Amino acid sequence: MSLQLHQLSKRYGDTPVFANVSLTVAPGEFVAIVGESGVGKSTLLNCMAGLDHWDGGSVHLDGTDLGPLDDDARTLLRRQKVGFVFQAFHVLGHLDVTQNVALPLLLLGTPDDARVQAMLQAVGLEGLGQRLPQQLSGGQLQRVAIARALVHRPTVLLADEPTGNLDPATAARVMDALVAQTRLHGTALVLVTHSEAATAQADRVLRLRPDGFENRT
Secondary structure: OOEEEEEEEEOOEEEEEEEEEEEEEEEOOEEEEEEOOOHHHHHHHHHHHHHHHHHEEEEEOOEEEOOOOOOHHHHHHHHHHEEEEEEEOOOOOOHHHHHHHHHHHHHHHOOOHHHHHHHHOOOOOOOOOOHHHHHHHHHHHHHHHHHHHHHOOOOEEEEOOOOOOHHHHHHHHHHHHHHHHHHOOOOEEEEEOOHHHHHHOOOOOEEEEEEEEEEOO
């Protein structure tokens, strides 16, 4: 399996965030996570990637238990196995589109111009490679973020409200690009969202509550 959580729990001091969260995501599967604001959806995504610490349970990413790993080992594993897409894009303003998308491959020491150009074409950004982020629309910026997150062909893509800042038509195009590319490469997609249009494309929709997941579909 691409991602496995078993009885995961998280607290901030004496305040519980969530508990008893178990989840298995298969390669190529799209799981949407919904829930009330403040229930810990973004925190859960951070735990899935080993960016945040948890207080009980386990996280396995592509067969590796993240729990015993130190920060350096987790960073390396994320670099190889995980892609991120965030609501705020997090595109680097001093790099052009091509450089932003190529960054994960450069960090891995495996630059591949052909793969970068193919990914730009796949998300509808062909011809825009030399533009800087400030010259792009919100939808284009989010597609840069998608291309960057997928160019190294990660095992898991984690997306936190990736269409939250976009109008409905642009959000639909962004979601179509996101889902098409994860399906094509067999990447497991875990998406946190409030969008009914986004959840409609998911294989499973799970509602996060403080005591774990409530299955919706």
